[in-house]
Amino acid sequence: MALCPAYARLERIFHRLTLLEQAQGLLHWDMAAMMPPGGAESRGEQLATLKALSHELLTAAEVKPLLDAAVEEDLDDWQRANLSEMRRDWVHAAAVPSRLVEDLSRAGSACETVWRKARAAADFSRVAPSLAEVLRLTREMAEIKSQALGVSRYDALLDQYEPGGRSAVIDVVFDDLAAFLPGFLQQVLSRQAPPPQGPRGPFPVERQKALGLRMMEVLGFDFEHGRLDVSQHPFCGGTPDDVRITTRYDENAFIKSMMGVIHETGHALYERGLPAAWRTQPVGRARGMSLHESQSLLMEMQACRSREFLSFAAPVMAEAFGAVGQSGWDAGTLFALNVRVAPAFIRVDADEVTYPAHVILRYRLEKALIAGEIDVADIPAAWNDGMDALLGVRPPDDAQGCLQDIHWYDGAFGYFPTYTLGAMIAAQLFEAAGRALPDLPASIGRGDFRPLLGWLREAVHGQASRYGTDELLTRATGRPLDPSVFKTHLRRRYLDG
Template sequence: MTIKSAYQDLEHRFQRMAVFGEAMSVLHWDMAVMMPPGGAKPRSEQLAAMRVMHHAMMVDPAIGDLLDAAEAMPLDDWQEANVREMRREYIHATAVPSDLVEALSMACSDCETTWRTAKKDNEFKAVLPEMERVLSLSREMGEAKAAKLNCGLYDALLDQYEPLGKSAEIDPIFDDYAAFLPDFLQAVLDKQARDGAPVQANAPFPVDKQRELTRHFAEAVGFSFASGRLDESAHPFSTGYKGDSRITVRYDENDYSQGLMAVMHECGHALYEQGLPDAWHNQPVGAARGMAIHESQSLIVEMQACRSREFVGWASASLARAFGEQAAFEPDNLYRQYIRVKPDFIRVDADEVTYPAHVILRYRLEKALLEGDMKLADLPGAWNDGMQKLLGITPPTDTVGCMQDIHWYDGAWGYFPTYTLGAMTAAQLFKAATDADPDIEAGLARGDFTPLLSWLRDHIHSQGSRWNTRELTERATGRALDPQAFKDHLRNRYLGDA
């Protein structure tokens, strides 16, 4: 076999594995959106079987030989990056035996199903045994990968979501924000008290009207319904693949903004997927560059753009058409609503000032649980203590406390830090974009995301995984991630004259 055919063989193999992944994403979407309860056990078995098959394809010893051959030949920049990403996926896969892959898949599906009922019933103990198994298997997987990656347990799990991410780099960033937050939060609350509360819109907000409104906003930001869907689920999420993006939302008749902003957030994810390079579809280098960048794309839409004065001015008319003319929908009042800061129990509903506290709490707790410094049975109490320390509030139930998020119950350990890393990256990217193109903010005032989306397509989406996160951020903004950009954004938005 020639070196050239070795590389071509690798492309073919990884394309087939990517198609497997696409099929699994649709099965998981169906499970969350429309599968009847009776389908839970067979679906768990289906997903487990497919993951084992996918894993078997990835750990084929021939791939190791092919990678060795391809790495020895001259490749162009994209091919070289593709082989690098293939090698990374191969290392992760070969670190874990197939029986562990199957066991963890089954455990996660079973735990997620139990969590849905336990959350409704506020019964943490009901899901504890299955969560213990997920944690134990996740720890086992992390230890196996840590040995192959020559890093710590937590960093091995983090690397699944944020390649090359290190807790040693995250710790000072999060500690700095935790120290920054108390005084800044108090200053914002004091300013809001001086300014007075904004007028609140009159509920109810019929779900059928909300569905029409969220579709209208999704189209405005550039989401293509020719290659995407918008559905409802217990927890908003985005999945699918290029050509078939699927986003979900939940609606509350007493608060239209929850559903609306969740759709804007998930549209940011979907736009990223829809904008990935066509030439490298179903190749590792054509995939999104880790979850910190992915979260930056959702938050640049939801927080940076859709809560800007410019966009709110356009949105006010759409809200009035949907729900009737109200003083609450006047642009100035609406803007004050959208940047209203109030410590709350629910992460997905949190404002951008307090949101990082939710992530910091989860990050600290999952590290303690994974490293054996805390028992899982103590999670509810530790959660409540952490919320009190960081935000001065204590959840009244575990439903709005440690059971609110799906991630741990579905096996996503090491994922949470990417949310706040993404928020910080979003602030830095948006500043670079608006500095480079003044028409971005003018476009938002017209409800036109084309200028912003064009900049993101050029600097982020079209780059796929050609660069690592640091390199991609540096190329787009001129410097690596700088948490100061996020704090400057918060000061300007929340303590400025707005």
């Protein structure tokens, strides 16, 4: 390291940046899970201050020459990957003038406020002007980052969430899926039995919470380094050494919250499994949002909506609610409820089969918006037509259509595809884990997640950002993203199951 003075200095700068980001992560978690409403304004100012300080440290005059000098230094593989992540952070930060960052942040906040009212009134026209402004600034930023990164404008936005992601690749994968899904969906629906009578509520919050904690324990969550709380929108936050997940409870339904906890636990296990030696360096971070979503969906969809897991979990659930021996709590009924397919309007409530259609629709629309092929005013009709074509349902109003998700209104273009990329990666990783661990279904059926977690730690979590998503996936599964694995999974579960 004495031979790498530029790299060593960069490590010190990014160490500090990471700790500043961790502090912001905790302030965000608190805002969602603990903060009284009256704290919002000053919390906004605290976060803006920390963000501005981070930006100043990252774009200080010394950084660019250090990045250039460190390339010539004698670095090992991890250090070189770290340097590459540092440069990526720097390019994203330094490319965009502070004025644009602030304008976009302000426009996003303003639009989000208007969006909440527009959604309540189910009236897209109210928020259209604000969204047009957010889009205008986002396209400006996309243009600037496009030049800095040497990729298309949409890919420059995508890169913020999925480093190295390319829409040319996603187009192929999503077109294939879009061609497959409508026919597959019809097959599933035509064979699907009527829903069985499941467990009867109410399901007290305290018991739901105890069940969620039990499931976290089963999956391998480390309570010395994390907690479970409540927030309106469930998420996984905090830091790798202090992972904070949240859920919400509905006394009339417990499966959604329980599966939500399992989903967030998947995210949490990824964070917790990141390599301790690289804790405060860019290369030590999770690889990207697609891989992050793959870890939550691997636990929720692949492992825990399986017959094997539900055989283990059914009596645990019945006991949690004091319902041992009551009808509706058997593994068969719970499995049927957990894999029920029903086309509907709302993405976050969608099942595993219809969810990708929601994402593909949004991806196509946001790509067209960034490319300037459609205008904001075109969104409602294009949305409803897309729902019709992909899922055979037409939202009765904008609240159940193009107003349902916060992403665009908040300025997050380029995020949506990571949900379905994550679902496909999850299937591919789970299939590879199954090949490596012949006992995997049986161990999950015993509620023993140690073999699966051990494999994930080695193949995914411990690799952090050492490789790009494709290379990591190839090393873990033998090939880059292969959508056929996801389709095979769907066929097995929903047609052969």
